[in-house]
Amino acid sequence: MRRRIDSLIGQVVAANAVLVVLTLLSATLVAGLRLEGRQLAVLMMAVALTLVVNVWMLQRRFAPLDRLIREVEQVDPARPAEARLARPDERIAEIDRLARAFERLLESIERERRRSGQLVLRAQEEERKRLARDLHDETNQALTGILLRLEALAHDLPAQLRPRVVELKQLVSGAMDELVTLARQLRPAALDDHGLVAALEAQLARLRSRSGVAAELLVSGEPERLSPDQQSALYRIAQEALTNAQRHARATRIEVELACSGDCARLTVTDDGVGFDPTSDADGGLGLRGMAERARLAGGELDLRSAPGSGTAVSATIPLLVTHDGNGQLTAAALTGDTER
Ligand SMILES: Nc1ncnc2c1ncn2[C@@H]1O[C@H](COP(=O)(O)OP(=O)(O)O)[C@@H](O)[C@H]1O
Ligand SMILES: [Mg+2]
Structure with a gap:
């Protein structure tokens, strides 16, 4: 009333x-x-x-x-x-x-959501870069120093004490390996030094040697047109999709495809594993949501295809900036993605 x-x-x-x-x-x-x-x-x-x-x-x-x-x-x-x-x-x-x-x-x-989301992701990547560098340069250097001193000590010690030093050296080496893995997970140097393709290649090589899964990378088009932020986003999406394929899928083959042509870039991670029903939990887990959010903040979208028994394909499509100068040539801004910033 x-x-x-x-x-x-x-x-x-x-x-x-x-x-x-x-x-x-x-x-x-x-x-x-x-x-x-x-x-x-x-x-x-x-x-x-x-x-x-x-x-x-x-x-x-x-x-x-x-x-x-x-x-x-x-x-x-x-x-x-x-x-x-x-x-x-x-x-x-x-x-x-x-x-x-x-x-x-x-x-x-x-627009504001996307802008602030990108700023947060950029800050997160910068922080990870700094942490990875500190871990690699400082902590790892300190451990290398300890290793060298242990070696010198082994020479000076009586023979019956040497096995203990060898044991210590193994512990230190193990810690150094873990540190390098951690630093790489935080922010692979290859991504900053050589770009997305090199970082993906290195990631797949490690996956092959660690798990024996047949993993390959197919690249087409011009991946150099991706901006640093876009490369970071696609790398993180691939990282999560590969972790899922190893952790949940029991896959024997994983294929990563990066295609950059026309006005969009598409990264697809396909596995031949057990698959799952993506509709059973409409919002997905944190990993799936994180991938979708990253793709969205990069102006694109995530497509997930899977069914029990028939593997999984995760595909992120993001727009590539194409600007032309008067002569119809791609400008440097478009090639470096600087206009995005
Ligand atoms: N490649 C895949 N193969 C099989 N199941 C998957 C795959 N990716 C995701 N899943 C399923 O979707 C769920 C949610 O994944 P995700 O959001 O990454 O969370 P988490 O990996 O932390 O469990 C997983 O628990 C798993 O059941
Ligand atoms: Mg996951």
Whole structure:
């Protein structure tokens, strides 16, 4: 009840009802009429009819506004980019403006979300780079120093104590190996020094030697057109997809394909493992969500295809920036992806 009275239509009809009754009353008074019986009933019916027509017309005029409100209420604030407001056949200037203003608002929210997400990811990669460098340069150097001193010590010690030093040396070597693995996981130097293709190649070589899985990389197009941020994003997506293929799929073959041509780059990781039903948990785990979020922040999307018994294919597609100079040549900005920043 309260809702009806609060609604815009309710208020306009109430105001109209007051106006009609007041007008009729004053007209009757001015004309000196004394309404009785049937005349009064006819007048009341005319007033009621006027109000019914009024309500009907107002409802028709306000229907697009009602629809717009319902659509706006259904927008998921976490996914503003997916919101599409339907354009009614019967367009009303004010409502159209409202819808366009709302769409612009959603677009700017999405832009801001993407920009701040990219800043967070960039800061995260920088921090990982710093940590990996510190681990590699400082901690590893210190361990190398310990190893060298242990070797010198082994020469000076009596023969029966040497096995203990050898044991210590093995422990230190093990710690150094773990440190290098950790530093590489944090941020592979190959990614910064030689780019995405080299980093993926190195990752697959390690996977082959560690697990014996047949893993290969296929590259086509011009991967050098990917910006450093895009390379980081695709590398992290590949890293997670490869971890999943090893951890969950029991795959014997893994194929990574990187295709960069036209206006998009696509990275696909395919395994021949046990597969799973991606719809069983609509939002996926943290890993799957993280991959989708990275692809989205890079302006693209993630496609996941899998079914129990028929392997899994994870594919991230992101846009490549193509800008041309007057001669139709790709500019340096497009080649380095600097225009993205
Ligand atoms: N390549 C794959 N093969 C089989 N199952 C997979 C694969 N990738 C993901 N899954 C399934 O999807 C689930 C969610 O994956 P993910 O989000 O990466 O989380 P996590 O790896 O931490 O379990 C996994 O637990 C697994 O059941
Ligand atoms: Mg995972």
